[in-house]
Amino acid sequence: MEKKSYYLIILLVAFVICIGVFWFQFNNDVPTFMMINATEVHEGDSFSGVLSDAYGYGVANQTITFHKPGYQMGTLVDVVTDEEGKFTIENAEYLPDAGKDNYYGDFTFAGHGKYQGCTFEGNITVVSN
Numbered sequence: 001m002e003k004k005s006y007y008l009i010i011l012l013v014a015f016v017i018c019i020g021v022f023w024f025q026f027n028n029d030v031p032t033f034m035m036i037n038a039t040e041v042h043e044g045d046s047f048s049g050v051l052s053d054a055y056g057y058g059v060a061n062q063t064i065t066f067h068k069p070g071y072q073m074g075t076l077v078d079v080v081t082d083e084e085g086k087f088t089i090e091n092a093e094y095l096p097d098a099g100k101d102n103y104y105g106d107f108t109f110a111g112h113g114k115y116q117g118c119t120f121e122g123n124i125t126v127v128s129n
Contacts, residue, residue, distance in 0.1 A: 028114055029114065029116060030053045030054055030055070030114050030115050030116065031053070031054040031116050031118070032051060032052065032053050032054070032059055032109060032111075032115050032116055032117070032118045033051075033052055033054075033118050034049055034050070034051050034052075034064070034107060034109060034118055034119070034120040035049055035050055035052070035120075036048070036049035036107065036120055036122065036124060037049065038124055039122060039123075039124060039125065040124070040125045040126075040127060041092045041124055041125070041126055041127075042092070042126070042127055042128075042129055043092060043093070043094035043126055043127065043128050043129050044091055044092060044129065045091075045092050046088055046089060046090040046091065046092065047088070047089055047092065047104075047124055048086060048087060048088040048089070049064075049086070049087055049107070049120070050081075050084070050085050050086050050087070051064065051081050051085045051087070051109055051118075052085055053115060057085070058081070058083075058084040058085020058086065059081060059085045059109075059115055060081055060082065060083045060084065060085055061080060061081060061082075061083070062080065062081045062085075062109060062112055062115070063078045063079075063080055063081075063109070063110070063112075064078060064079050064080070064081065064087055064107055064108065064109055065077070065078045065106070065107075065108050065110070066078070066079070066089075066104055066105065066106055066107045066108070067104065067105055067106050068093055068104060069093050069094065069095050069098050069101060069102040069103055069104065069126050070093075070095040070097065070098030070101050070102065076106070089104060089124075092104070092124075092126045093126065094126045094127070094128045094129075096128070102125065102126045102127075103123040103124055103125045103126060104123065104124040104126070105122075105123040105124070106119070107119065107120035108120075
C-alpha cells in the first residue's frame, strides 16, 4: 500500500512541474506574428491585418507602426489593434509623384510586456483608380 502512495506522489509532483513549465511558457516571452489580408489595394480602399501570439490568440491594444506611400525614410505612423488583435488601414493613399514608393510597408510590432516583437516582411502596393 505504501509503494502505491509513493508512486502517486511522484506522479503528482511531475504533473505540477509540467503545469508550471506550461504556465511559464504561456505567460513569458511569447512570440508574435502579423498577417495582412492584401498585397495590393486600390486608392481609397482599406486593408486589414491581425497581430497574433504563438498560440493563435489575437494580441489586443498594441501599437503597430508602418510607413505610408512616399513618406521619407524614418517617418512612421501607427495603428492600434482592437480586442481581437485586428487592425485596419482605411483610405489608402496613392501619390502620383511617389513612383515605385507607392506602398505601405515596414509593419512592426515592437513587443510589449510578455510579447516579443515581430515584423511583417511584405509591402502593400497602392494602385490608382
